[in-house]
Amino acid sequence: MKFLASIWLTLILLTIAAALLLYSRMVDETVSGKLIAMPLVGLCLNLMVAIVYNRKLRTQGGLLVFHLALAAVAGLAAFGQLSAVIASIELTEGSEFDPNQITVMNGSLNRDTLHRIRFIQGPFSINYKPGMTRRETYSTVKIQGPDGKWDEQIVGDHYPLIINGYRFYTTSNKGFATLLSYTDKAGQISTGSVHFPGYPLNEAVQANSWTAPDTAKTVALWLELSAPIYTEDAQWQFSVPKDASLVVTVDDVRTTLLPGQVMPIGGGTLRYGELRAWMGYGIYYNPAMSWILAASLVAVCGLGWHCFLKIRSTPWDAAQYSLKSSLENPLNR
């Protein structure tokens, strides 16, 4: 039982937690949160047992508060590992948030709450300084209030959209999306958008592929911009070019479409509606984090109080101190 209270066990558990975290960050992102939560639960128990076994920890108020708060931080961090969601999504201007489109998800609890989120991506602007330095992002989103009315909100890199505890932040990832409509043989119309790689980062590779709903035919799409939308040595603003054309390659035959134009594919027709922009969002959710912060603040208060009492007991400029370790060592003379 004494081993459960030892600082060596703390070190072992911390090492295991660190190794798992590093592995999950650098090798395999799909490492289960449950696995990482285990050493954290162990740390919480280790600290609790240490408080029970170590009289010094119980009799010194500041130290007791510090260790109790640390135990709480470890326990809450374990809960956070199980419940946190870190994800990303690309949203086309005018489209509604669809949780099924989310990628890179962590956490194993509370995913269902994402399905209750509703908002529509509106237009956005991004300012650039000379030297391609990205500055402010102003992304408009429309949120439906409880009265059914749609309200607008501006979201930025550090002005998140917060819904049900989920925080949506704009990222540097954004680009162009073509709005396509496909009419099949039966006259059924399917509409959707195809996103091209982030712009201007992937300016040279503005290409993607698309498969017609009723055939297995995959067509190659290439977005042809007449000129870059940026000026490298001047201020500029991200905008959607009006004259971009879509090059569609089917069976090695290239067709160039302008907005509004159609072409036959298989038995149906493809219509290039218009070019829009898409915005990439980072999504974060961790119900434990506010509590971890509160516990950390309590910990630092306890620690500060303990240190204050300890330091106040003897003046700084006293050369002789009555501390055990100072007197018991042969080197101290």
Next chain:
Amino acid sequence: MLTEFYFFYFSTGFYLLATLGAIGTAKYGKPGWKPVLFFLGFALAGNTLSLTLRWVRQGHGPYVDFWEVISSGVWGYHLAIIIACLMVERIRPILAVVLPILSVMVIWNLVVEPRDALVAITFDTIWLPVHVIVGKIFIGCVVIASSISLIILMRQYGERQELADNAALYFPTMPATGALDELSARFMLVGFVFQTLMLIVGAIWAQDAWGRYWAWDPLETWSFLTWICVIFYMHLRYIQHSLPVINACLILLTFVLAFLTFYGVPFFSYAAHQGAV
């Protein structure tokens, strides 16, 4: 040349003069610790003016461009040393140990090219300067504790090599090794409180900036490792009653970890939280 650089070169000159003065005082007793502290005072005044003018001109604190990060580091460490030497007169000889080491940083500052950098959008928060200030207090405390630790190790070395009749040959006017060990522990205690605060304030900033309090990016991970190192030192020092020489080694390890976290990690990390770069 901008006025801020005149003050920078002025301060650099006085920092180096103070270093020479400290070595001279330790070896020959001249010019004395008071003149050395005066030199440091002039240097610090010049450094303060240089940083202030730059802050006003650029509209952001000295935590964006690497040159200004080093310059503000030099400022913070010297300020911590001056305060410690004014508070505890008998530890003034640590100046002869710490100033030559800090001189490396002063010279490093001379060879790094200053750039006018734009502050990132996510750096536009009150929590960042608070995070930087408490971080500087932490590392300032560690610098003082490390200087004292170096003297403990030098005394130990002297005894091992039988270079002297007693271990206090090195810096004989300074307190006994046990008292130095206690002093360094005090600075580490104060530093530990501010280090914990630095991590918490940093987490609040991260939440404000990127939507998460903590994400184990390289800088966060190394800061946490440094925190663990201090905790390990505290437990060995206060529970296991470890020898001063072991305590000194752990304090120096903390300094190395903290220094690498502040100035090393940003060179190989491309995460959002890039620290100095």
